[in-house]
Amino acid sequence: MKALGLGWGWARQGEDAAALLAARRRKKGFSQAALAEKAGCSRPTIIALERDFSGSVSILLSVLAALGVRQVLRALDMPGRAGLVPVTNAPVRDLVMTPAPLAAAVIAHFAEQISGSILDPARGQGAFFDQFPSLLQRRWCEVSEGKDFHAWSEPVDWIVTNPPWSRLRDFTLHAMNLAPNIIWLAPIVNLTTKARLRDLDEYGFGIAELLLIETPKCWPQSGFQLAAAHLKKGHQGAWQVSRLGLVVK
Template identity: 40%
Template sequence: MIFTSFAIENGAGTIQLFIAVTKALGLHIQNKPDNTSIGEWLAAVRQQRGISQRQLVERSGISRPTIKAIETGSTGRVTSMITIMRALGLKPRLSRRGRSMVPQNGNDVVYTPRPLARWVVEHFKPSGRMLEPCFGDGAFAEQMPGCDWCEINKGRDFFEYHGKADWIITNPPWSYLREILQHNMKLADNIVMIITLNSLWTRARKKGISDAGFAIREIMLIDTPPSPWPYTGMQVGVVHFSRGWTGDIKMTDHRSIAPVHYE
């Protein structure tokens, strides 16, 4: 097991060994439903995104027989699996089983209720060039006419977007919070995100925000929106990151003074 773990950590080994090691360590691939095999999950993602096996061959450089073997039997090399995941726009990340920030079905693409989107935009009153990097079903974009937007499922990959913006307002997939926040800070001076507040206070997160020249300007506490939003027991907030901000953090509990009405 020690040798196998070492091999897996270095991207080597077979998918079956990878499954055995991650199970023993209590780990799972983020966003993969527990009741679905790796192969079934990759095939479902490929089909949902309208990508044929032939197109995946072109994107990944992996042969069609290898892709078919992985999709139908989860057999093959870990390196091939990771290459296919990246070609599908997935990030090969592991997380420990237990309480999660994402729904139990492994899908943290949870759309913003339109009353909440309207409330957030009315509060911050963004102006100038605006960007919604996680378009989803368009709740925020509807409230920001003329804004630019990205959405991986619509062929606009945010991580390939390099335009500048004055404001970014979004509800990001929480499993990609670190990567999305880092890219946001390269593009805009004002960033507003709906996140769980516990994710703000890690040493690495605070350092990354500071090193990028940003600071938290405002935190508004909100109730967790109704289902299908995941209930994690963690406080959800709307956080405003501002470039060059040196003042105090404004903390507001809008649950009591101006609650969002979802009906």
């Protein structure tokens, strides 16, 4: 974590993040058993997290969501040293295309919920768009083909794609004006910054689910957890965290 210039969002540099997690639980009035039930894990798992931070990323995210922790990671103040993760994403990284099997698996995971009209705002080579069920009203944008998403004004029921990460905020703000359901494929760290979560609150959205995904082997390996995030209008509950059982080479 420190080598990447990152720290836990709820703990200042040098503080014991595990102990602070326990303190936050007590402040919320949860017993370890009650928190375990709310987060969908066992009491021994909570004990391990509070003792030495043992546990999986998915369980940690569930616990943090149950405790109302919004900022999972933050940049450390490291004078004189450039972090390994840039402050903003380089636009050149936006050209990484989604493997078709991954797009198909993401669509299949959410298929029972998806209905009505659906828009791929950054179609690229069609990885997501081509997987949209034919019974839906399918729409697409692709700036390289003269159809800029930011010029799109027709409301739809769903917006689903791997958005350009350097423009994630712009895409999200516009998408929230168009659809009550958004699924973005992006690193969790990009999706859960303080500013992104504040935007969701202001527009009446919440994170309904984080589908954890192994980064495709053909993509640059950053070390950050990739997820398909379901942003849902009106959602105020805990984040559901699940894992996609697929490794794309």
